[in-house]
Structure formats: C-alpha cells, structure tokens
Amino acid sequence: MGTKYTLGIDFGTLSARALLVDIVSGKEIATALFEYPHGVMDTCLPDGTTKLMPDFALQHPQDYIDAIKVTINEIITKTGVDSADIVGICSDFTECTMLPVDQSGTPLCFQDHYKNNPHSYVKLWKHHAAQEEANKLNQVAADRKEAFLPRYGGKISSEWMFPKIWQILDEDPQLYHDTAKFMELADWITMQFTGEERKNSCTAGYKAIWHKQEGFPSKEFFKILHPDLENIIEEKFNPSVYPIGSLAGYVTKEAAQLTGLKEGTVVAVGIGDAHAAVPAVGITEPGKMLAIMGTSTCHMMLGEKEVMVPGMCGVVEDGIIAGYYGYEAGQSCVGDHFQWFRENCVPEAYEREAAEKGIGIFDLLNEKAEKLQPGESGLLALDWWNGNRSVLVDVDLTGLMIGMTLATKPEEIYRALIEATAFGTKMIIETFQEYGVPVEEFYAAGGISEKNPLMMQIYSDIINMEIKIGASPQAPALGAAIFAAVAAGKKRGGYDDIYTAANVMGKVKDFSYTPVKENVPVYEKLYEEYKKLHDYFGRGENTVMKRLKKIKENAYYVNER
Ligand SMILES: Nc1ncnc2c1ncn2[C@@H]1O[C@H](COP(=O)(O)OP(=O)(O)O)[C@@H](O)[C@H]1O
Numbered sequence: 001m002g003t004k005y006t007l008g009i010d011f012g013t014l015s016a017r018a019l020l021v022d023i024v025s026g027k028e029i030a031t032a033l034f035e036y037p038h039g040v041m042d043t044c045l046p047d048g049t050t051k052l053m054p055d056f057a058l059q060h061p062q063d064y065i066d067a068i069k070v071t072i073n074e075i076i077t078k079t080g081v082d083s084a085d086i087v088g089i090c091s092d093f094t095e096c097t098m099l100p101v102d103q104s105g106t107p108l109c110f111q112d113h114y115k116n117n118p119h120s121y122v123k124l125w126k127h128h129a130a131q132e133e134a135n136k137l138n139q140v141a142a143d144r145k146e147a148f149l150p151r152y153g154g155k156i157s158s159e160w161m162f163p164k165i166w167q168i169l170d171e172d173p174q175l176y177h178d179t180a181k182f183m184e185l186a187d188w189i190t191m192q193f194t195g196e197e198r199k200n201s202c203t204a205g206y207k208a209i210w211h212k213q214e215g216f217p218s219k220e221f222f223k224i225l226h227p228d229l230e231n232i233i234e235e236k237f238n239p240s241v242y243p244i245g246s247l248a249g250y251v252t253k254e255a256a257q258l259t260g261l262k263e264g265t266v267v268a269v270g271i272g273d274a275h276a277a278v279p280a281v282g283i284t285e286p287g288k289m290l291a292i293m294g295t296s297t298c299h300m301m302l303g304e305k306e307v308m309v310p311g312m313c314g315v316v317e318d319g320i321i322a323g324y325y326g327y328e329a330g331q332s333c334v335g336d337h338f339q340w341f342r343e344n345c346v347p348e349a350y351e352r353e354a355a356e357k358g359i360g361i362f363d364l365l366n367e368k369a370e371k372l373q374p375g376e377s378g379l380l381a382l383d384w385w386n387g388n389r390s391v392l393v394d395v396d397l398t399g400l401m402i403g404m405t406l407a408t409k410p411e412e413i414y415r416a417l418i419e420a421t422a423f424g425t426k427m428i429i430e431t432f433q434e435y436g437v438p439v440e441e442f443y444a445a446g447g448i449s450e451k452n453p454l455m456m457q458i459y460s461d462i463i464n465m466e467i468k469i470g471a472s473p474q475a476p477a478l479g480a481a482i483f484a485a486v487a488a489g490k491k492r493g494g495y496d497d498i499y500t501a502a503n504v505m506g507k508v509k510d511f512s513y514t515p516v517k518e519n520v521p522v523y524e525k526l527y528e529e530y531k532k533l534h535d536y537f538g539r540g541e542n543t544v545m546k547r548l549k550k551i552k553e554n555a556y557y558v559n560e561r
C-alpha cells in the first residue's frame with residue numbers, strides 16, 4: 001500500500017482550514033485556508049438593510065460550501081496527491097452553530113422568501129440573543145429537578161441548541177413551522193459530502209442535552225417549555241446519534257465534483273472543533289487539561305467517572321474519546337478581547353511604529369507589554385467582554401477594567417486583558433480540582449498558543465503549571481484527520497481505534513512554558529483580587545452589568561422608533 005492520507009477540515013469562527021495528513025508518519029503535508037466572505041453578521045444581513053437585534057451573531061452557509069470547494073481543490077492541486085490516496089475525511093465545526101433547513105437539507109436562507117429573514121440564517125455559537133429562552137428553560141429544568149441539569153454545570157447556555165430553536169419559535173413561529181430540521185453545522189457540513197444526515201454524539205451531547213443512556217430530554221419537559229416543542233426531537237431533530245470516529249457515509253458524485261475528492265471516499269461523522277483537538281495533542285487519558293485558545297477558549301478533560309462540576313459546560317460519556325467521560329469548560333471571549341482592543345484602543349502612533357518595524361500589531365504590543373512587571377500597571381480586568389461561559393454561565397455579564405489612571409498605557413490595558421483571561425482559566429482549573437476531576441497537566445493548542453508566546457508565559461505564571469503546546473498549528477483540523485483515519489479503518493490504511501491513531505498522529509512541541517518563580521506570588525495576590533471582583537459582579541451581589549444591559553436595550557428600541 002502506498003502513502004495514504006486523511007483530510008481534516010476545521011470550521012472556525014472566521015475561516016475554515018483544511019489539512020492533509022500522512023496517516024503513517026503523522027506528517028502534515030499541506031493546509032489551505034478560506035476566510036468566510038460574510039464573516040460574522042452581527043449588525044445586518046447581506047442585503048445591507050435588514051438590521052440585526054443586539055446579541056445576534058449569524059453566518060452565511062454559502063461560505064462553508066465555498067470553503068470546502070476552495071480549500072480541498074487547493075490542497076489536491078498544490079500537493080499533486082492522487083485523490084484515491086485520501087482515504088478519509090472529517091469536519092469539525094464551532095458549536096452550537098445551527099441552521100434551519102428544509103426537507104432536502106437546503107438552508108431556508110437560500111429561499112427567496114426567507115433571504116431577508118435573520119432567523120433563516122446560521123446562528124453562530126456566539127449568538128447570545130436566546131438568553132430569555134435559556135433562562136426559562138433553566139427554570140423549568142430546575143423546578144422539575146431534571147437529571148440533565150447538573151451534567152451541564154447547573155445551567156444550559158443560551159449558546160446551545162434548544163434556546164436557539166426556541167427563540168426562533170418565539171420570534172417567528174411561521175419560520176419554525178416551515179423548518180423541516182434544525183441541524184448542527186458539524187452535521188450539516190458532513191451531509192454536504194455524503195448526502196445523508198448523521199448526528200454526531202459530541203455536539204449532540206454537549207450542545208443538545210443528549211445522554212448516552214437517557215437520550216434527549218423528555219416530551220413532557222419540552223411541552224412545558226412550549227406546546228409546539230413537545231415532539232421537537234422526532235419531528236425536527238432526528239433522534240439517531242452516531243459515535244465520533246464512526247462512519248457517516250461516502251463522498252457523493254456531486255461532492256466529488258465540487259471538491260476534487262474521489263467519489264466513495266470515507267467520511268467520518270462530524271465533531272465539535274474544540275473536542276477534535278484533544279487527540280491532536282496526543283491526549284487519550286484523564287488528568288490532562290487541554291485549552292484550545294482562539295477567538296474563545298475551550299477547556300477539555302477526560303475522566304473515568306461522571307462527576308458534577310459547577311459551571312462546567314458539560315460532561316458527556318464518549319463525548320471526546322470513547323471509553324471516557326469528556327468534560328468541557330470554556331471562556332467565550334479570549335482572542336476576541338485582543339481583536340476588540342486592536343480595533344478600538346491602539347493609537348495611530350503604535351500602528352506606525354509596527355509598520356516601521358515591519359511587525360504585526362500584536363507583536364508590537366507584546367514587545368511593550370513584556371517589559372512590564374506583574375502588577376506594575378495597577379490594573380485588573382474581568383474577562384467578560386462576551387459574557388462568562390465557565391464557571392458562572394452567564395452571557396449577560398460584561399467586561400470590567402479597574403485601576404486606570406491618566407498614566408495608563410495601551411500595553412498595560414492589553415496585558416491586563418491577557419492576565420484576566422488567565423485568571424479565568426485558573427478559576428476553571430480550581431473548580432475542576434475542587435469537585436474531584438484532577439488537573440495534573442496542562443496543554444494548549446489553537447491559534448493563540450501558536451502566535452502569542454508572551455500570553456503563554458503569563459498563563460504559565462498565573463496557573464503555576466508547565467504548559468505543553470500542541471505541535472500542530474491546526475490542532476482541530478489534525479484531530480479531525482485523526483478521526484477520519486479511525487473511520488477509514490486499518491483495511492484502508494487507517495487505524496482501528498482512536499488510541500493508536502492519536503498516539504501516531506497526535507503530538508506536542510518539544511519545548512514548553514514553565515512558571516517564572518518570582519512572578520507566581522504576585523499573580524497569586526492579583527488572583528485573590530480577581531476572585532473578589534468575580535464573585536461580587538458575577539454571583540449576584542452587584543447586578544450593575546445586567547442593569548446596564550437593560551438600559552442599553554431600551555435605548556436601542558427608542559433609537560429604532
Ligand atoms: N498574536 C495574537 N495575540 C492574541 N490574539 C490574537 C493574535 N493573533 C490573532 N489573535 C486573535 O485570535 C483569534 C483567532 O484565533 P484562531 O485560533 O486563529 O481562530 P478561530 O478562533 O477562528 O479558530 C482572533 O480573535 C484574533 O483576533
């Protein structure tokens with residue numbers, strides 16, 4: 001058998017990346033990137049006139065189709081690899097990123113009738129406009145003492161499937177009734193290759209309240225939420241769920257024409273982007289936490305028991321690696337903080353300086369921020385520019401920067417934002433430890449772990465642990481390629497189990513970040529202050545952030561009139 005390859009395609013928040021991997025050596029042969037032309041739609045629809053309500057975050061599904069067309073053709077053309085030697089493919093996607101489709105699986109937003117209706121588009125994971133529905137759902141679940149609630153840290157997030165579906169029903173019942181299925185994009189994109197829907201156990205478990213033994217929540221539960229939701233699972237959600245790493249189907253003739261892949265190529269069921277990264281750093285056992293650091297950060301752990309950790313995003317049996325309980329926690333805004341800072345707080349003089357030095361703006365900010373000692377700026381921030389995912393699970397919380405003076409410099413604010421996200425991670429680690437899921441080692445992957453060494457050093461100092469870095473700049477795509485190799489199986493040149501596949505194809509860099517001893521005690525002091533602010537603003541003592549949001553909403557309606 002000659003060299004065989006698998007292809008992983010990672011659908012992130014702003015772009016999709018395809019990665020071709022040699023199955024036997026684990027070597028990454030080529031990547032191709034496609035930035036979504038419509039990006040994240042959070043102010044208006046592509047018609048330029050339909051305005052979006054606050055907290056909407058939509059995407060255009062055509063961007064994903066264009067992404068598979070462009071990236072896969074590019075990889076095949078530039079490597080010259082025979083498509084017959086690509087023995088499996090797998091896509092990972094941001095989650096819960098969902099879409100209403102018709103009977104044939106076509107997005108409703110492709111219909112003329114619906115193209116100016118925001119609810120017909122993809123609701124991106126960071127669409128936060130279903131909080132009202134999430135609150136009501138949580139109240140009903142708590143009143144009924146639903147067994148699923150503790151498995152999601154005590155709260156179902158507004159980012160997830162059922163609050164988003166319910167928002168559609170609340171705000172546009174006709175569109176809800178015209179929808180044949182609500183699909184997670186990890187499954188929809190997989191269906192573009194195979195022609196058939198195969199719901200994956202990862203996003204079903206983490207984002208759609210599915211449990212391996214108990215299935216989805218009961219009809220009674222859904223009926224209390226809304227009478228029209230009673231039969232949602234059978235009618236609009238397809239109850240069959242398939243384990244990750246299993247076969248979803250084969251590349252159809254149409255998909256082969258679109259992408260350049262060979263008809264009949266094995267397609268693995270889809271998977272969530274963050275979860276896919278775990279085998280990519282070689283993790284297949286408990287005790288090792290992986291932070292996937294990009295636009296947001298997701299924290300992944302494996303465990304032998306089902307333990308209820310407050311504020312975690314979820315625990316799902318076989319949700320990441322078969323045979324273990326997969327734990328997830330997260331921070332909804334990490335890279336997005338820095339993007340916001342870059343767009344709104346960098347003076348022109350800094351832009352000029354970066355251009356003169358021929359370096360990027362983040363590199364310049366790092367150069368300046370690196371010279372500061374921990375605590376020197378007198379600043380402390382709460383990292384909630386996009387709400388708090390763990391451990392408070394509250395998207396209505398907002399950001400805070402305390403300690404500013406007339407002497408405060410941009411790089412100090414930038415460094416305080418980095419530190420705040422690291423304190424948020426420390427809070428997550430401590431909560432897992434406290435509730436019996438030991439975190440013995442820490443790994444990082446994702447764009448930021450690759451691009452920002454200062455940030456990784458600050459994280460190491462703050463969490464006071466060594467940080468190992470995933471060797472691939474494309475960890476989710478590599479993870480997807482690993483699952484593709486498992487779906488292809490040994491007889492096609494792949495692997496029969498995820499442990500062997502991850503052992504060969506997953507890897508970390510040969511250097512790691514270790515804590516700078518002198519920085520640790522200063523950061524411990526700052527963390528104590530962070531915890532006080534975190535609890536004061538986040539646990540109900542002072543709800544000013546929510547009151548401000550309400551005032552803002554009212555101002556929006558006055559403006560609209
Ligand atoms: N050097 C950097 N330092 C900090 N943040 C960065 C840097 N470069 C990019 N970012 C931020 O990281 C995010 C992109 O992360 P990445 O992992 O590449 O993509 P995605 O989250 O879409 O998977 C963006 O929010 C971007 O602003």
Ligand SMILES: O=C(CO)[C@@H](O)[C@@H](O)COP(=O)(O)O
Pocket residue numbers: 012013014093094095096125272273274293294295296297298328330332
């Ligand atoms: O919500 C999850 C995972 O649960 C992610 O898909 C979401 O945070 C988006 O990840 P990125 O930051 O775009 O990599």
